[in-house]
Amino acid sequence: MTKPPVVLYPRLAELPALREERVLALDCQELLAPKGPIPLTHAVMRPSSDLSAALLAELRPDRIVLPLFTGSCDAMTVVEQLEALRYAGKIVVIAPPLPKPTLVERELRGAGPGDRLTLVTP
16 A cells, blocks of 8 residues: 655645646646655646747636746746736745745735635755
8 A cells, every 4th residue: 555645844734625626837847746745646737938928828727826036037026927917826935934924925916816826845
């Protein structure tokens, strides 16, 4: 019998819809399975540089998952771009341990998505 994968981000486990929704993962190659620690194998993975109205129309994601920071950009930049593209779905930002995650989440939500955005930390 195989045991389930370890979820290092417990708040992700609180979002069971992630397993049922159409998920677009931007810049998450190192975070999501099979290479990373987070088991979200059905997500479509793309670099944030591919983000466009055409991509959103093609994939019609219910939820977009992205890291707080990557080498190429940060979540605030992507969130602002999603708002400019009028993306109306949910957004999950995966962050490392932070001293004040609620402040970071509030700032990201303030860029436009409000309660549609969830910040997830370990």
